[in-house]
Amino acid sequence: MTDRLQACIVPAGGTVRDAMQALDSGADQIALGVDGDDRLVGVVTDGDLRRALLAGATLDDLVDPYLNREFVAVRASEGRAEVLELMRARRIGAIPVLDGDGRPVGLHLLHTFLVPVERTTHAVVMAGGQGVRLRPLTETVPKPMLRVAGRPILERTILHLVGSGITRISISVNYLGHVIEDHFQDGSRFGARIDYLREDEPLGTAGALGLLPEPPTEPVLLMNGDLVTSADVGGLLDAHASLGAVATIGVRRYVHAVPFGCVEREGDRVVRLEEKPTIEREVNSGIYALSPVAVARVERRVRLSMPDLIDGLLADGLSVAAFEIEDDWIDVGQREQLSRARTGD
Numbered sequence: 001m002t003d004r005l006q007a008c009i010v011p012a013g014g015t016v017r018d019a020m021q022a023l024d025s026g027a028d029q030i031a032l033g034v035d036g037d038d039r040l041v042g043v044v045t046d047g048d049l050r051r052a053l054l055a056g057a058t059l060d061d062l063v064d065p066y067l068n069r070e071f072v073a074v075r076a077s078e079g080r081a082e083v084l085e086l087m088r089a090r091r092i093g094a095i096p097v098l099d100g101d102g103r104p105v106g107l108h109l110l111h112t113f114l115v116p117v118e119r120t121t122h123a124v125v126m127a128g129g130q131g132v133r134l135r136p137l138t139e140t141v142p143k144p145m146l147r148v149a150g151r152p153i154l155e156r157t158i159l160h161l162v163g164s165g166i167t168r169i170s171i172s173v174n175y176l177g178h179v180i181e182d183h184f185q186d187g188s189r190f191g192a193r194i195d196y197l198r199e200d201e202p203l204g205t206a207g208a209l210g211l212l213p214e215p216p217t218e219p220v221l222l223m224n225g226d227l228v229t230s231a232d233v234g235g236l237l238d239a240h241a242s243l244g245a246v247a248t249i250g251v252r253r254y255v256h257a258v259p260f261g262c263v264e265r266e267g268d269r270v271v272r273l274e275e276k277p278t279i280e281r282e283v284n285s286g287i288y289a290l291s292p293v294a295v296a297r298v299e300r301r302v303r304l305s306m307p308d309l310i311d312g313l314l315a316d317g318l319s320v321a322a323f324e325i326e327d328d329w330i331d332v333g334q335r336e337q338l339s340r341a342r343t344g345d
Contacts, residue, residue: 008025010022016057016061043096076105087110117165122218169193204304226331231327246291252285252325294318
């Protein structure tokens with residue numbers, strides 16, 4: 001048992017004062033009441049103790065009557081995601097972890113879940129495109145620097161990466177690259193370390209990987225720079241590792257409602273009529289996890305698209321996996337998507 005967890009324990013026969021001291025010493029929102037065998041029998045919060053004192057309890061009264069015995073606890077085998085879902089569902093900020101005998105061995109705290117897991121992953125954000133379809137908006141501002149809700153798209157991406165625990169970031173730049181470099185500089189203002197992969201000419205959606213200063217030794221996260229998304233990039237990287245893939249593509253479900261009745265026929269004979277059908281496909285989100293083996297295929301200053309890189313991996317029988325992105329995701333490639341991102345519709 002850690003010193004911090006021990007500080008939260010109120011032993012059998014403990015008083016209200018003991019519980020208040022446990023809350024103060026542990027600073028963990030909750031005190032754990034145990035019996036003579038150190039098994040957890042109840043929990044008490046600061047609010048519980050305030051209500052007890054208002055009801056007439058004294059500091060020297062036993063805390064036992066004020067323990068909540070219908071507490072929520074988990075075993076050490078429960079995963080982080082499951083515990084977080086339980087906290088959200090039950091609207092609680094702390095959950096004790098018990099061993100097989102019901103003794104506390106840990107404590108999950110909501111505020112620690114909100115601190116991102118630090119990752120050594122190197123993220124590469126592709127931001128060199130000209131944004132031709134968005135002209136004249138992109139005549140003086142590169143597409144990734146167009147503002148959505150008062151903030152440049154690319155800044156949103158950088159902050160999302162940092163919030164996901166990724167602080168080593170390279171941005172590929174070409175068209176109006178100085179605007180991006182002037183805004184982000186070394187990245188310290190955004191909690192990141194940012195450098196730039198400068199394309200003398202457009203290298204395609206994968207080509208900038210060939211400009212990395214050194215070959216990666218672990219998977220690289222590659223993202224298009226014109227995405228407005230809260231995609232779970234940590235989940236993508238975790239899935240990539242667990243699946244043992246050479247490349248993992250973030251995919252997104254795309255549903256298109258055809259506004260007309262559709263006819264299927266064989267020659268001149270109609271075989272089926274379907275009124276306003278819905279077509280659903282999985283589309284490439286522009287977010288990838290790439291193992292060093294995949295990155296090594298990108299030659300320095302040679303134009304290469306991501307579809308061509310993926311096709312080459314598949315042709316050689318290498319494993320390419322998919323990870324479904326269920327979070328918000330908008331590819332700001334045309335005025336309609338930009339308008340949607342700006343209005344939130």
